[in-house]
Amino acid sequence: MIPTSLPESLISTLPGDHYTSPEIFAAEQERIFESMWFCAARSSDLGTPGAYRTVTVGRESVLLTRTRDDAVRAFLNVCRHRGARLCTQESGEVRRAFQCPYHAWTYSLEGKLVAAPNLTKMPDIDRTAYGLATVAVREWLGCVWVCLADDPPSFEEQVVAEVVARLGDAGAIERYGVDGLAVGRRIVYDVRANWKLIVENFMECYHCATIHPELTEVLPEFADGYAAQYFVGHGAEFGAGIKGFTVDGSEGVDRIPTVTADQDRRYYAITIKPQVFVNLVPDHVIFHRMYPLAADRTVIECDWLYLPEVVASGTDVSRSVELFDRVNRQDFAACERCQPGMGSRLYARGGVLVPSEHHIGAFHAFVLDRLGTR
Numbered sequence: 001m002i003p004t005s006l007p008e009s010l011i012s013t014l015p016g017d018h019y020t021s022p023e024i025f026a027a028e029q030e031r032i033f034e035s036m037w038f039c040a041a042r043s044s045d046l047g048t049p050g051a052y053r054t055v056t057v058g059r060e061s062v063l064l065t066r067t068r069d070d071a072v073r074a075f076l077n078v079c080r081h082r083g084a085r086l087c088t089q090e091s092g093e094v095r096r097a098f099q100c101p102y103h104a105w106t107y108s109l110e111g112k113l114v115a116a117p118n119l120t121k122m123p124d125i126d127r128t129a130y131g132l133a134t135v136a137v138r139e140w141l142g143c144v145w146v147c148l149a150d151d152p153p154s155f156e157e158q159v160v161a162e163v164v165a166r167l168g169d170a171g172a173i174e175r176y177g178v179d180g181l182a183v184g185r186r187i188v189y190d191v192r193a194n195w196k197l198i199v200e201n202f203m204e205c206y207h208c209a210t211i212h213p214e215l216t217e218v219l220p221e222f223a224d225g226y227a228a229q230y231f232v233g234h235g236a237e238f239g240a241g242i243k244g245f246t247v248d249g250s251e252g253v254d255r256i257p258t259v260t261a262d263q264d265r266r267y268y269a270i271t272i273k274p275q276v277f278v279n280l281v282p283d284h285v286i287f288h289r290m291y292p293l294a295a296d297r298t299v300i301e302c303d304w305l306y307l308p309e310v311v312a313s314g315t316d317v318s319r320s321v322e323l324f325d326r327v328n329r330q331d332f333a334a335c336e337r338c339q340p341g342m343g344s345r346l347y348a349r350g351g352v353l354v355p356s357e358h359h360i361g362a363f364h365a366f367v368l369d370r371l372g373t374r
Contacts, residue, residue: 009355014364016347019194019339024371025295026059031370032274034058034148037159039276039289041144042303044183045091046072050109052098053091056291057148062135063087063098064144067109072139074146075132080113081105086132098132107132141278142179142305143287162272168233173270173278175258178285181305184317187325189300193335194342195275195292196367198300201331202269202277202288203227204357211330214323218242218249219267225356227269235266235280245281246319247326252283253310253317273366279324283307284317286324296339302328 006012018024040055046066053064054077061077063086079086084102097114099106106115111132119125136147138155145159163173191198201207205227208216216223219236238245244252245267255264259282268280275290285305292298304321311317341347353360368374 006352010352011358011361012352013350013360014196014367015350016342016344018367019196019342020295022295025194025292027371028292028367029058031372032058032367033292034060035370036149036153036274037138037145037147037155038274039143039272040064040074040146041289042183042287043072043139043142043144043179046144048093050094050096051091052087052094054087054089056293057146060148061085062146062148063132064137064146065094065098065109072137072144073110074135074137074144075111076135078133079103079105080130080132081116140179141173141287142181143289159272163270163278166232166270167268172233172263172268173280175260175263176256176280176285177258178278178287178305180308181256181285182308182311183303184284184306184311185304185321187302187321187328189302189328189332191298191300191332191335192296193298193332193339194295195290195298196363197335197338197342198290198298198332199271199273199275199363200360201335203271203360203363206354206356207334211334212327214247215327218245218323227356235263235268238265238267244283244320245323247323248319250319252281252320253315254307255283256307271363273363284320300328300332 034057038057040057040062041053041064045053046064049066049068051066055062055064063075063077064072066072077086079100079102081100081103084100086098086100097106097108104117105113108114111134113127113131136152138145140159145155160170164170167173205222206225208222209225212222218239220239221236242249244250246252264282270278272278275292277288279286283306287303287305289301290298304317306317365374
C-alpha cells in the first residue's frame with residue numbers, strides 16, 4: 001500500500017474511486033460538464049442553414065444548428081410536448097424546421113414552436129414559451145461552445161483565460177488563425193478509460209520516452225520527461241534535421257503565414273478544462289474534443305486543421321496525421337491499461353506524482369473544488 005507519509009518529491013493522486021464510481025461520475029456530469037463551457041463541435045459541422053448536430057453534454061443531448069441569418073443556436077434535444085428525442089441522428093440537415101417524430105410538434109431553426117396538430121385550437125399556448133429550451137452558445141477558435149448552466153460563467157474567464165495561462169497572452173493562439181482553418185482529417189476514438197486519466201496523460205510527458213518514439217524523435221526535449229505545458233509560454237523545439245511535424249520528420253505542408261518567427265519550429269500544447277486539448281505547430285493545429293460518456297468510457301473527436309487551400313487542393317497530409325494519430329493511440333492504450341488498476345485495492349487511496357507531474361495536482365484540485373470535496 002502507499003505509505004501515509006510521502007517523500008517530499010512525491011504528491012498523491014486522486015483516490016481510485018474517482019475513476020470508477022458511477023456516483024462520482026454523475027456528480028462530475030452535473031458540476032463540471034453541465035456547469036462549465038463545453039466545446040461541442042467544429043463550426044464547419046454546421047456549414048449551412050438547417051445543418052444540425054447532436055452531442056452529449058453531461059447527461060443531456062444538445063441540438064446544435066445554424067439559422068438563416070448565420071447564427072449558431074443550441075437547444076436541449078427534447079420535445080416540449082412529451083419529452084421525445086427531437087433529432088435521433090448525430091448529424092443531418094433540415095430545410096426549415098425540426099419536427100418531432102412522435103406527435104409532429106414542429107420548431108423553427110430559432111427554436112420557436114411553429115406547428116403542431118390542432119395547434120390552432122389551442123390559442124392560449126405561447127409559441128415562444130413552449131419552444132425548444134435554449135442553451136448558451138459561443139463560437140471561438142472555429143468551434144461551437146455551449147454551457148447548460150442557468151447562469152453561465154464568463155467565457156473569457158473560464159475558457160480564454162486557460163489559453164492565456166498557458167501561452168502568456170491570447171494573441172499567441174490568434175496568430176494561428178484557428179477559426180479560419182479547415183478540417184483535413186477527423187478521427188474519432190472510443191477509449192475505455194475515465195476522462196481524467198486522459199487529461200492527466202495529455203498534461204505530462206514523463207511517459208514520452210517510454211511510449212512515444214516517433215514524437216521524441218521530432219521533439220527531443222520530450223524525452224527528458226517535461227511536457228510543453230509545464231512552463232508558461234514554452235514551446236518544445238523541433239530537433240536538428242527535423243523539417244516538419246510529421247511521422248518521419250519530413251517537410252510538412254504550407255506554413256500558416258501569421259505564425260511568428262519565435263513560434264516557428266515549435267510545438268505548443270494547451271489543456272482547456274474540462275475537455276479540450278489544442279496542439280499548435282507551424283503548419284497545422286490538432287484539436288481534441290472529449291465527450292465523457294461513463295466513468296470508464298470517453299469518446300474523443302480529433303481534428304487535424306490546415307489552411308483552407310491546403311485541404312482544397314487535396315495536398316497529402318497523411319504524414320502529419322500519422323504522427324499524432326500514433327501518439328493518440330499510444331496514449332489511449334496507456335489510459336486503458338490504467339483503468340482496471342483504478343479499481344484495485346492498491347489504488348484505494350490513489351497513487352503518486354513525481355516532480356515533473358506535480359502540475360497535475362492542480363488539475364486534481366480543480367476536480368475536487370468542482371465536486372465540493374477538496
